[in-house]
Amino acid sequence: MKLIIENLKKSFDKKEVLKNINFEFKKGKIYGLLGRNGAGKTTLFNCLNEDLTIDGGNIYLEDKIKRKLEPEDIGYVLSIPNVPEFLTGREFLKFFIEINKDRIKKDKPIDDYFEFMKIDKMDRDKLLKDYSHGMKNKMQMLVNIIASPNILLLDEPLTSFDVVVAEEMKQMLKSIKKDHIIIFSTHIMELALDLCDEIVILNKGMLEQIPKDDLDDKELKTKIIEALKEE
Amino acid sequence: MIKSFITSFKLKNTYRVNSVIYSIRQFPFVKKILPNTLYKNKVLKIIGNIISVIIELCSIFLGKFLYLWLCIVSIVGLYKTNQATTFIHIFTFLTLAGAFLNTYMFNPTKDKYYAMMIMNMDVKNYTLSNYCYAMIKVFVGFLPFTIIFGIIYNIPLFISLLMPLFVICAKMCFNAYTLIKYDKSNLVINENTLTKTFWIVIIGLVVFAYGLPYLGLSINYFIFIIIFLVSLVLSIYSFIIIKKFDKYKSLYKKLLTNENVYAVENNNSAKTIKENTVKQITLDTNFTSNKSGFAYFHELFVKRHSKILTKAIKKQSIFIAGVIIVAIFLVLTNKDLAKQINSILLVYLPYFVFIMYMLNRGTTLTQAMFMNCDHSMLTYRIYRTPKVILGLFKERLKTLVFINLIPAILIGFGLVILLYLTGGTDEVLNYLVLFISIIAMSIFFSVHYLVMYYLLQPYNINTEIKSSTYRVVQMITYFVCYFMIDQKISTLYFGMGTIIFSILYCFISLVIVYRYAPKTFKIRI
Incomplete structure (x- = not known):
């Protein structure tokens, strides 16, 4: 399965944020998207998620056949967690499971999901407005x-996330990346x-993959910084 | 000090001009024509400056005129006492109350925050120079109107001249008192969060202002002059205190907290609204639901927001029932009144458009829907599938219509009963039309608010309203309803018109929502 971006363009007023993006993202990999402040990373995500209408280009998903993206294809986790504060953690999950029930393969008890995300028993029936920032983030994920x-x-x-949870999340992402x-x-x-398995940088409105080759971390870092500095 | 004033004035003006340009950009379509760089455009800056001057002049003159007109002149005529002294009487007491409520110095506004906290301007120089300007504005703003109203009421000219001066003296006395208090106890008085004691004093003064003339009592010129002289002497002393006071910096550090500035500058600021809306959520542990999917989701929303939904409607209904019962009692005991109400009911139905507009919970509810629910949920792509959007829309529409119908039915019945008790009507259809048109208005407003919300979803991720079209529609709705107040049309025709209009509007708008909402209902970026 591949996410194919073809000639994607997006401008705000006269500023071209995404110039002409052509890229393929493949299943089973975690892509690290790097870019300087204001480079357009969030804009790119918003375009993929159809929060913004794009000025030009196409976005496809190819899995045997090539087709347009459907809302169900995308999960978007924002840096600021957004959860409905009037629900408890359990109710929020229940609602999500219900509206997605056609697509959830295995019927699991709600508590299993909480276990998976390591959310304490005590917190599961609290209103989300009383969750900490990190906990809200876990729920959103x-x-x-x-x-x-x-x-x-x-x-x-x-x-x-604190260091412990961040490590847990990293392991979690690695464990689900194959699908x-x-x-x-x-x-x-x-x-x-x-x-991440691949490093992609967004610079001057273009996406560019940085091949890891046989570079060690230090050399790779230098290479990325050089690429990001390019004017 | 003058230099400090000029700098601060320039700063305030730049901020204001930019706000003007920003507002211009918010008009529908204008944003597309005008680029982001227009803040440096000279012509626009000039236009912005002109508008800024107009705003400043309005704040100097128009505000004072409206205050004198609405709070005093329009009321003086209601009393049987001497008009001139009543004018002075109300003015004097309201001025004393105003000295607490409108100090300038203890109002934590954004311009003070920018200048003193962010730009680090010299606090004392800034405060004193701007305070002088504020007082001059008070004097200049009041003077023409105290003279004009003075001529109208035959008040001696020197009294008219003293009146604006009295306002300044009163304000200065309270300011000095506050400074002394701060000096002794380190407690800052924020004019927007006054303590109970102050409120008792203020209410007392207002009661004196309007109550005494009702009893036939009012102060005369002589007493006014004495009060003025006392305040003058005190204000000279106050002036020295204000000038000498050297703790402005620590005082403003306490006053200009983020919270204070936000609360005052804009009660409607996105942040405050969001925080207040979150506070409306209540958890009822015993609640269980056997629904599923979005019906379950919506039911929980309604239960957790009972404060602004069911409970608010309950209060509203009790109030309406009370008014109807009182009205029934009055028409049964007073035949003249009964006659008047009968004729009102047969021609003043348009007035009820405004009443139904005011009673409708649509704005509060759609706001809560966004702040506490859609704000977060719309970031999930799955929530924006047509199935979920329209499914939830249906549930919400049912709730909104139902909730607003309760007071509407009460009003409808109340009006029908009143019409019957006040002598009835030859045209029996009037009863039916009266009742159904009130119901139709209620449904119309419920549909209208929800449809506008779904089609124009105006908020961005920071819960700020970003759609000028939404604002314009809101304004038009208000003005149309307000315009209806004065209309006298036969209840039969107007009622039938309302019913037909409401049915058509609901039908068309629902078709549009079903077609377009899945595209339009998303967070603005």
């Missing part, structure tokens, strides 16, 4: 992977190098 969307867009999702195309946007290069 959980509902996004529950229905197993083909593509997972993660916009700096680990920054609000998904995961694009992971971050500013932290160490995280990208540690977690």
